[in-house]
Amino acid sequence: xxxxxxxxxxxxxxxxxxxxxxxxxxxxxxxxxxxxxxxxxxxxxxxxxxxxxxxxxxxxxxxxxxxxxxxxxxxxxxxxxxxxxxxxxxxxxxxxxxxxxxxxxxxxxxxxxxxxxxxxxxxxxxxxxxxxxxxxxxxx
DNA sequence: CACCCGGCGGCTG
DNA sequence: CCAGCCGCCGGGT
Numbered sequence: 001x002x003x004x005x006x007x008x009x010x011x012x013x014x015x016x017x018x019x020x021x022x023x024x025x026x027x028x029x030x031x032x033x034x035x036x037x038x039x040x041x042x043x044x045x046x047x048x049x050x051x052x053x054x055x056x057x058x059x060x061x062x063x064x065x066x067x068x069x070x071x072x073x074x075x076x077x078x079x080x081x082x083x084x085x086x087x088x089x090x091x092x093x094x095x096x097x098x099x100x101x102x103x104x105x106x107x108x109x110x111x112x113x114x115x116x117x118x119x120x121x122x123x124x125x126x127x128x129x130x131x132x133x134x135x136x137x138x139x140x
Numbered sequence: 141c142a143c144c145c146g147g148c149g150g151c152t153g
Numbered sequence: 154c155c156a157g158c159c160g161c162c163g164g165g166t
Contacts, residue, residue, distance in 0.1 A: 030163095049148055062148040064163060070147060083147080091147040098147080115154095 030058060034068045041082040044109045045125035046118055048086045055126065066091070081105035082125075088117040 037056040041047045047055070049062040058064065069080055081102040085091045090106075092098035094116070103113065111123050121128070 053148090060149090060161060061163085063146065063161070064148095066147040067163065080147095085147080086149055093147095102147095 030056070030061070030064065031068045031072075033057060034065055035072065035078065038069075038078060038080065038083060041079055041125050043079075044111065044123070046082045046084050046088075046106065046111065046120070046123050047125050048120070049083060049091075050086055051124070051126070052083055062086075084118060086120075088120050 033056040034052060037052045049065040052065045053059060053061040090099050090102050092102060111118055
């Protein structure tokens with residue numbers, strides 16, 4: 001409850017600050033940052049949608065990560081399959097082709113599924129502690 | 141401008 | 154753990 005109020009407060013604050021709305025800066029580069037962030041996920045690790053957004057410098061844009069991924073044609077350099085949701089699950093419907101492909105890729109990299117989920121404490125990237133430090137202290 | 145809908149995330153019951 | 158609900162924010166109608 002408190003958290004929702006906090007989010008609402010943040011939203012109102014954001015509105016007030018950005019009321020000018022000047023440019024609307026077409027976020028084509030947002031997609032580029034998201035792709036770059038995904039490319040950084042190490043082999044054998046996974047990152048959540050929200051995590052990718054954070055690494056890309058776009059906090060709270062988890063859904064945008066999903067949108068970009070959905071619209072981005074699979075290319076060989078992009079480890080799209082290392083992006084899963086915050087519950088440690090693959091976000092495609094169970095039984096779909098996409099689900100099967102993604103899971104196979106991950107298992108091929110040695111990632112272990114228990115009850116249909118990945119243990120983020122073990123396979124999550126970046127490590128939670130590092131992420132917090134960077135959020136608070138900045139990189140370096 | 142008003143809705144509607146997501147490869148999401150947090151919290152609650 | 155699961156189901157819902159809600160908040161967020163881009164994109165499409």
